[in-house]
Every structure is written in structure tokens, then in C-alpha cells.
Amino acid sequence: MYRTVIIEDDPVITQLNRRYVEKDSRFSVVQTFSAAHPALFWLRNNLVDLIILDVYMPQMSGLELLRTLRAEGVDADVIMVTSANDAATIEAFIRLGVTDYLIKPFGYERFQLALKNFCDHREAIHQDASHRRKLTQNQLDNVLLHQAPPQPAAGGMPKGLQSQTLSRLEAYLKENPQQGHTCDDIASHVGLSVVTVRRYMNYLAEQHIVDSEMDYNTGGRPCIVYKLK
Numbered sequence: 001m002y003r004t005v006i007i008e009d010d011p012v013i014t015q016l017n018r019r020y021v022e023k024d025s026r027f028s029v030v031q032t033f034s035a036a037h038p039a040l041f042w043l044r045n046n047l048v049d050l051i052i053l054d055v056y057m058p059q060m061s062g063l064e065l066l067r068t069l070r071a072e073g074v075d076a077d078v079i080m081v082t083s084a085n086d087a088a089t090i091e092a093f094i095r096l097g098v099t100d101y102l103i104k105p106f107g108y109e110r111f112q113l114a115l116k117n118f119c120d121h122r123e124a125i126h127q128d129a130s131h132r133r134k135l136t137q138n139q140l141d142n143v144l145l146h147q148a149p150p151q152p153a154a155g156g157m158p159k160g161l162q163s164q165t166l167s168r169l170e171a172y173l174k175e176n177p178q179q180g181h182t183c184d185d186i187a188s189h190v191g192l193s194v195v196t197v198r199r200y201m202n203y204l205a206e207q208h209i210v211d212s213e214m215d216y217n218t219g220g221r222p223c224i225v226y227k228l229k
Contacts, residue, residue, distance in 0.1 A: 002049040006032045009057045020111045036060040055084040173228045180225030
């Protein structure tokens, strides 16, 4: 369960935010604060996963508070919930790595989306405690851009991919199983563009048909090599 703290000086908004958060069983609100100083003291000594933060507060602003937390090594994710909508403020928070930014007033659906994106990011990046898990480009796009992966078409293939081309690539890999192959190598042998090959190889990796790993022994820029399982 994700430990969550709400920092908001308006008690009505605090209760609304709490209700929204606790509708999702993956979250637990462990503390709420109406001012920055007690929140700062508490966060220095307690680990949390997520902070719901306002900008306009007594004692110090949400921006000053977040800068202080980051400087002191508090790396909890942050969702801004605020009426501050000027570009300079938003950019400052983005530079501090906030997970999402919600401008008041907003609906429950938008708040729910912010929580979903937080969970998607956590599950994709942190589910392997050693942080050795490898992501494909599509998985990374889904995490960073909140971009859904390609959806399968009626025949089961993602839109834009062709079964004949896929079979052609798989046949080449089966004929040459001994070593790993880069997208450039494959493209030169099967007569396709490197960009096209990369899309298909990402799909095959996601389907666990091929293994992919980074090769640092190229003498230049590292590259991804693929090999049939």
C-alpha cells in the first residue's frame, strides 16, 4: 500500500483530496498538514511514497517546501493539487520532478488518472528491487509519456505490424541462432529499414519470443542485441 501525505491549508480541499485518494485501495493517507513547517519536520523522519501538495500555504510555499525536501534527499513522488496555473510555477515544479500537476477545480476522473499514472510508474520501474529489470521502448514510453502500448488488431497483432514481415524476421533469427543480432544487422539481411526492424524486435521482446540486452563491447555507442529464446 502506498503511504500518502496531503499538504493543503484548506481543510475542505484536504478532506476532498483524502476521500479521492482513499477511494483507491492501493493508497493509505498516513498524515495531513495545513502548513509547511510541520510537514517538513515530519517528512524528514518518516518515509512516504506520495505527497499531495498545494502551492499557496502559510510559512513557506509548496515550491519552497519541495525544493527543501529535494535538497535534503526526500525523494517521495509528488502530485500537485493547486490553483497556481502560471507557466513559471508549473515549469519550476516540473523541473523538480513532480509526477503530475492538477489545477483546481478538477474532477475525480482527473485525480484518478494522476493516481493511476503514479502506480503505473512505480510498478514499471520499482517492481524489481534490484532495479536490474530491462524495459523495452514501448514500456518506457508508457511510463514516461503515459502512452498506451500498441493495441492488438483483430488478428492479434498490434496495429501497423504485419504477420508476413514478422514471420520473415523470425525465420532469419532461426536460421542464425548462434549470436545476438542488432537491428542494423537484421535490416541489412532482410531488406527492411532499421526503424521498421526495431518496431518488430520490440514487439518480439515484449512477447518474450526474443531476449534483448545491451552490448557495451562495440567500441563506440552501446547497442541492443536480440537473440531467439
